[in-house]
Amino acid sequence: MTSDLDQTDPLASYRDAFVGAETPLVYFDGNSLGRPLRVTGDRLKAFVDEEWGGRLIRGWDEGWMDLPATIGDDLGRICLGAGAGQTIVGDSTTVLLYKTMRAAVAARPGRTEIVVDRDNFPTDRYVAQGVADECGLSIRWIDVDTSAGVTAEQLAEATGERTALVVLSHVAYRSAYLADVEQLTRIAHDAGALVLWDLCHSAGSVPTELDAWGVDLAVGCSYKYLNGGPGAPAFVYVNAGLLDSISQPIQGWIGATDPFLMGPTYAPAAGIRRMLSGTPPVVGMLALQDMLDLLEQVGIDAVRAKSVALTDHAVELAEELLPDVALASPPDSARRGGHVTLNHPLMREVTAALWRRDVIPDYRDPHGLRIGLSPLSTSFAEVRRGLETVRETLDALTR
Template sequence: MTRDEARALDREDPLRELRARFDLPDGLIYLDGNSLGALPRAAVARQQEVVTREWGTSLIRSWNDHGWIDAPARVGAKIAPLIGAGPHEVIVTDSTSVNLFKLLAAAARLSDRRVILTESGNFHTDLHIAAGVAELMGFELRVVARDAVEVAIGPDVALLLLTHVHYKSGARWDMAALTARATAAGVRTVWDLSHSAGAVPLDLNGAGAELAVGCGYKYLNGGPGAPAFLYVAEHLQESLANPLSGWMGHAEPFAFTDDYRPAPGIARFLTGTPTILGLAALESGVESFAGVSMEALWAKSVALVDLFARLAAERCPELACVTPMDPEARGSHISFAHPHAFEICQALIADGVIGDFRAPDIVRFGITPLYVGHEDVWRAVDILADILATGRWRDPRFAVRGKVT
């Protein structure tokens, strides 16, 4: 494919106007939306309004007058259609890690089994949180290879913790099939949707999924450190007790009673005071999906990832693609292994192509169909091929690592 052919595909793209919803620097090819989504233009004005008018003028009255107190449920209801959930099954609160702790601990209380099962190489915060819950509650954390997970679902397993789309390889679990397998064995599954929500079509209700968490600052474009979301199937909500029983999850938080009575429904999974600036930014990010279906975004993602893979195979043979080529078995990023992946990534960034590095040897490119186009992919691979051919990545400055890689 030539660059002109890629441009022609962009002109024909029915989603091309969505890019205008984001404030991206001219000339920059941003392929890291799977780590931090781009800035929605609407978020700038919304933040200004919240800071100057709501906080600055209305002050504490804004909890009622501007709906601050309802923001976790309101934004959760807007996320729900993107993940195939009901509006009363999703709430925005805390971080992914904290929400994962809540759900693992809450669900563990419902079982007389004592094993939490997960896969090796899962995102490390998931493993760390699961280990903490296991130690706290006297459970065993059983970590097995990815291809051994299904076999390991046995009669002593209480919970199965999996990330739907693997953060490094992009490999995707068959949620419906695995949830059904676990349910049949009496095992509850907790899904981490951090690399799925806003990227691939999800149907939590249709898949029979009961518990899930997800990130607000990746494909949902909620900004750095955006609050996360938590999903609990409606039929299970009243059976679960939030282990972090803070005042916002109380049935009457402003009654100021000493005893704790959980709020009905999903609201019981609130803990502390909502982060209003973060919620406002996330709401703008979620509203960036207005008027477009996840199916349309996914079709574009498939085309762009396939194009990236094809061009890289032709022009960058020294890179080993570790992402499945079957669209039904992957998410919306593509990853390559190379012994000097870090240096290559830094050289790309210096040339205006922002991807990211994942230790020890992966360079990763997020394909966000809301703002990434065919020409972006073509140019990224063209620059990548030139960096490899010329060996520019060998410049010592590209080997210097910061605190964030």
């Protein structure tokens, strides 16, 4: 089934590049785990046969050691609006959040508070609380509307001379609220604080201009819209102005000035490499390379335009097909990321029933059906088919 919108979509042909996109399954969870690209299977096989199997340990000297920074620079150029030498790949999102939070509060000695909103992603909140406990700091919580996000007024009220760090998400994981990064960063800076932005629900779908916006620190994952695969490593951005002074707490051999010196004491590497700790996850970065190649070909602005069109379509269909369901995302696409959340008291049961019918969204409390629309692998017809099935499922449950 193809809709008129698919016929006029300039990016429609890219759907064929993804494994499984040809099946009737409706995939509404690309913002949790993206589909793999077809070319990735060949890349992985070639890596096993030729690089790993053929070159063995020589591969470290022939490119593997440089991959975190090389891919980081590509990611910065293609998606993040970040100049070279400020982004690097490695570790999980949680580990990088810990590293950046600890580094940030250490860079603001004498300040006693970390500002976080109560609707931020759980890991961000948990790590912030752990860092606060570890460092003798306190959390200043911001209460937000769960269908929106942190406003400029709320952040201005919450920050001041005690604020060491502000932790915010570019796209709210529950509502898809799209924060004004530049404005909120400026407010935090006016208070003398650093800002850490979580890009997990925007990287690869919503363009950023990290350098132009004056962002201090950012962390994001690569298995959602960047299609790096389950457990693919995260990335960290550190503004060039902070790199010489930032000190991260997990001092491993790869982040040292000379990893192979194996010296008696640790000295951090110059630049972004100091954010690394352990051996680079080479296999875990391979699929990410394929997606970055595709994003560079298509252009992140075109991807964002398709994302807006898909979420607008989902909102319009929900109004048409699901009048008994509440939109729990911003209605204005300029304030919305790449997913849409629909609230109804039965959405937990609906989600379970949909999975049995090969319609795969996810569920978020309270009562939220979250529809994640990965721009290059999702069709407009797929969106309609999925929401029609939501209607059928709700009818069956309320009969």
